[in-house]
Amino acid sequence: MHPAKSVIFFTTATGAGYGLLVALFAYSLLGEAPADNSFTWGAFFSAFFLIIAGLLSSTLHLGHPMRAWRALSQWRSSWLSREGVAAMLTFIPAGLFLYSWLTFGMTSVYTFLFGALTAILSLATVYCTAMIYVSLKAIPAWRNLWTLPVYLSFSIMTGTVLFNFLVELFAVPTSRLPLYSSVGFLLYGYLFKGFYWVFVKSAPKVATIQSATGLKASSIRQLDAPHDSANYLMDEMGFRIARKHARKLWPLSIFFGFVAPTAILALSFVSNLGGDVYPAGLALFYMTIGVVIERWLFFAEAKHVVTLYYGEEKV
Amino acid sequence: MTCLPENPSGKKLGLVTDLDICVGCHACAVQCKEWNTNGISGPLSDTDPYGADPSGVWFNRVHTYEIEDQEDGTSRTVHFPKSCLHCDDAPCVTVCPTGASYKRAEDGIVLVNPDTCIGCKLCSWACPYGAREYDQAEGVMKKCTMCVDRIYNENLSEEARIPVCVSTCPAGARHFGDLGDPTTDISKLVAERNGFDLMPGMGTAPVNKYLPPRSGAARTKALGAPRMLSIDQPPKKKAGRLTSWIDQVLSGGKV
Numbered sequence: 167m168h169p170a171k172s173v174i175f176f177t178t179a180t181g182a183g184y185g186l187l188v189a190l191f192a193y194s195l196l197g198e199a200p201a202d203n204s205f206t207w208g209a210f211f212s213a214f215f216l217i218i219a220g221l222l223s224s225t226l227h228l229g230h231p232m233r234a235w236r237a238l239s240q241w242r243s244s245w246l247s248r249e250g251v252a253a254m255l256t257f258i259p260a261g262l263f264l265y266s267w268l269t270f271g272m273t274s275v276y277t278f279l280f281g282a283l284t285a286i287l288s289l290a291t292v293y294c295t296a297m298i299y300v301s302l303k304a305i306p307a308w309r310n311l312w313t314l315p316v317y318l319s320f321s322i323m324t325g326t327v328l329f330n331f332l333v334e335l336f337a338v339p340t341s342r343l344p345l346y347s348s349v350g351f352l353l354y355g356y357l358f359k360g361f362y363w364v365f366v367k368s369a370p371k372v373a374t375i376q377s378a379t380g381l382k383a384s385s386i387r388q389l390d391a392p393h394d395s396a397n398y399l400m401d402e403m404g405f406r407i408a409r410k411h412a413r414k415l416w417p418l419s420i421f422f423g424f425v426a427p428t429a430i431l432a433l434s435f436v437s438n439l440g441g442d443v444y445p446a447g448l449a450l451f452y453m454t455i456g457v458v459i460e461r462w463l464f465f466a467e468a469k470h471v472v473t474l475y476y477g478e479e480k481v
Numbered sequence: 482m483t484c485l486p487e488n489p490s491g492k493k494l495g496l497v498t499d500l501d502i503c504v505g506c507h508a509c510a511v512q513c514k515e516w517n518t519n520g521i522s523g524p525l526s527d528t529d530p531y532g533a534d535p536s537g538v539w540f541n542r543v544h545t546y547e548i549e550d551q552e553d554g555t556s557r558t559v560h561f562p563k564s565c566l567h568c569d570d571a572p573c574v575t576v577c578p579t580g581a582s583y584k585r586a587e588d589g590i591v592l593v594n595p596d597t598c599i600g601c602k603l604c605s606w607a608c609p610y611g612a613r614e615y616d617q618a619e620g621v622m623k624k625c626t627m628c629v630d631r632i633y634n635e636n637l638s639e640e641a642r643i644p645v646c647v648s649t650c651p652a653g654a655r656h657f658g659d660l661g662d663p664t665t666d667i668s669k670l671v672a673e674r675n676g677f678d679l680m681p682g683m684g685t686a687p688v689n690k691y692l693p694p695r696s697g698a699a700r701t702k703a704l705g706a707p708r709m710l711s712i713d714q715p716p717k718k719k720a721g722r723l724t725s726w727i728d729q730v731l732s733g734g735k736v
């Protein structure tokens with residue numbers, strides 16, 4: 167599948183934004199978030215900025231961005247529409263969550279209620295994003311048990327590492343919990359991604375050129391394509407460039423997304439470097455590179471069954 | 482509304498393609514483009530049409546495959562026209578976030594409303610068959626309309642009210658009719674020739690069917706073609722006297 171830059175930015179940015187809102191709820195619930203208004207403003211601003219920038223970017227790959235509002239109408243059948251509705255709804259409790267945090271404090275019952283609602287809707291939005299991909303039978307690589315846990319865990323992972331950085335940036339950390347949870351969620355996220363990669367490599371093929379054409383013959387070879395040059399289907403569905411480099415790219419994703427940030431964060435708590443914004447920022451920076459590569463591969467590695475008509479033998 | 486129709490009429494207008502006799506002339510694809518670029522979905526835009534890397538919107542495409550080791554051990558070339566299959570369980574319709582894609586309850590035709598399509602391309606991802614086309618110039622998705630602007634068009638003579646790919650096929654390889662009614666000629670043809678679905682595992686329940694290529698002997702019999710004469714076979718009809726005499730003279734009296 168063709169990896170559209172706007173969609174990669176959208177899933178990465180909104181995933182981190184919603185993950186940050188979930189982390190804010192979890193830490194407010196535990197009373198472990200810094201009691202510092204500059205942190206609260208900074209964290210909520212970061213979350214809203216990532217979510218809004220992501221949503222705007224997702225409209226850039228549309229043929230008609232100005233009609234994007236119409237996408238909120240078909241929530242009864244379409245996961246894409248449900249994602250849009252969930253994203254819009256999340257803004258309401260998230261705004262109230264910020265308001266009550268600043269007004270009543272992070273441990274007040276209102277903050278808890280609006281925070282819980284924000285966290286639920288945030289996860290629901292990421293759930294809908296993942297389901298857009300899981301629901302597509304024509305792309306067997308995405309239709310597996312791991313796509314959904316990967317999207318949810320990557321959202322929480324990126325949100326938590328970002329939270330850890332913001333705590334260091336805006337306040338003096340009073341707890342090492344953000345550091346520990348960052349390492350924990352990095353492990354958890356890439357564990358699921360590992361299962362996903364194993365599945366994609368080993369999964370049985372669901373369609374063949376025989377089932378695509380219905381022809382009963384042991385060997386079917388495309389003699390003539392419909393056109394002399396590539397068409398829309400081959401550009402959008404038959405994207406090959408990254409698939410060719412997948413073997414090089416997924417170790418890079420693991421290195422940048424998991425090994426480097428985990429090592430930096432682990433070192434900073436072993437060597438008492440904690441409380442420093444630089445390792446937290448560096449871990450966030452490396453993780454972002456790793457996650458962007460992961461998202462790129464997610465699209466580029468996935469084969470669409472329509473490629474069977476254009477020379478693939480099995481998908 | 483992009484939910485599939487709750488109360489479909491049972492009428493399923495569709496196409497049947499006979500892979501046995503398609504000659505791969507691409508006339509259906511070209512005529513389809515010609516009609517539809519002027520029809521309700523038109524214009525079907527092209528990019529770089531006369532340049533080195535032309536690309537454009539086509540509702541019909543013809544692939545050609547070389548198949549070896551069929552069940553009877555023979556090999557052959559199969560021309561394979563492909564257009565929207567107007568699936569009963571159309572995944573392109575249900576994924577549409579705006580309601581632009583819809584399946585008509587009255588005849589099962591799947592259409593796109595170009596005024597509400599946002600061009601997100603998700604329908605093209607959902608379709609296993611590559612029936613959805615993105616029009617770069619207009620920023621919307623387009624697809625085969627089953628020539629809805631012909632088949633109900635009262636300005637055309639009755640025999641012309643069929644999809645243009647069917648009317649233009651010089652080999653008679655494409656058929657049009659109601660596949661929801663088992664008593665129609667097209668449904669009987671599908672039953673008789675073991676018509677099949679493309680990628681049944683995708684759960685799309687396509688309306689359009691394909692008829693398989695027939696083996697040499699079965700096809701000869703079905704078409705009523707004459708048996709090939711053997712060189713050793715004595716001619717059935719005796720030659721006339723004059724012919725026999727000439728034959729005798731020219732053969733040196735040996736016959």
